[in-house]
Ligand SMILES: O=C1C[C@@H](O)[C@H](O)[C@@H](O)C1=O
């Protein structure tokens with residue numbers, strides 16, 4: 001289905017140790033995590049909270065397992081803090097990723113985000129940006145996009161539950177307000193379906209701007225419980241709202257077909273955070289690898 005060599009398949013460390021709740025999987029070591037990724041047949045990963053930040057040390061550990069770094073998350077605060085604060089942290093992050101050989105930088109606006117709040121109901125209290133906040137966000141992202149370009153890199157915007165850019169209309173607004181040459185989109189199947197969006201619609205509409213893909217599946221019954229019980233994003237994750245592709249309710253076949261028929265090149269990163277004490281990360285990594293092979297030929 002996919003042309004030879006256009007897609008690299010990675011997996012995120014968040015299933016071994018959760019970045020938003022480091023106590024989930026706190027016992028799993030960095031070495032165990034990357035060894036199991038390689039053993040399950042993946043070629044790369046994003047950077048988790050247990051990864052060494054020393055480029056030489058990290059490269060050595062990864063090269064032993066023939067793994068690469070695909071990218072790493074960066075929280076922006078363009079709507080709530082002075083631009084310079086985000087810019088100086090971004091430059092460090094960009095230079096680290098550049099040294100690691102990555103070409104995309106995941107960015108997500110965390111101004112007024114409720115994604116990290118344990119008791120705030122996800123579907124009731126997500127932020128809605130004001131006109132001024134949209135302007136600040138768009139200008140700031142264009143600026144970060146220019147900084148990424150200096151190193152021949154791209155920023156990819158991560159729409160995310162509990163943030164100001166979650167829904168289809170918010171993604172549309174962000175895409176309209178930013179420069180298509182500077183600000184690209186990360187397509188995360190799990191966040192779109194959890195929010196109630198149509199992932200195929202977003203994929204078809206923004207294919208030329210999509211430069212990074214997160215593959216996660218969603219357990220529909222848990223989404224219903226999140227709404228009924230007014231759970232937060234973190235509670236939803238603990239309760240198992242996300243899982244690996246093929247283990248939830250998303251139909252990945254048309255998504256893979258659409259991507260295979262497009263000019264997309266780059267990473268597909270399986271990113272399925274759930275409680276590692278309940279869902280063994282190695283077992284689920286194997287499950288994901290097999291499903292992707294069956295459905296996409298990758
Ligand atoms: O890309 C991501 C990074 C995580 O820290 C986040 O909360 C997760 O849901 C995600 O999609």
Ligand SMILES: [Co+2]
Pocket residue numbers: 158188214271
């Ligand atoms: Co994601």
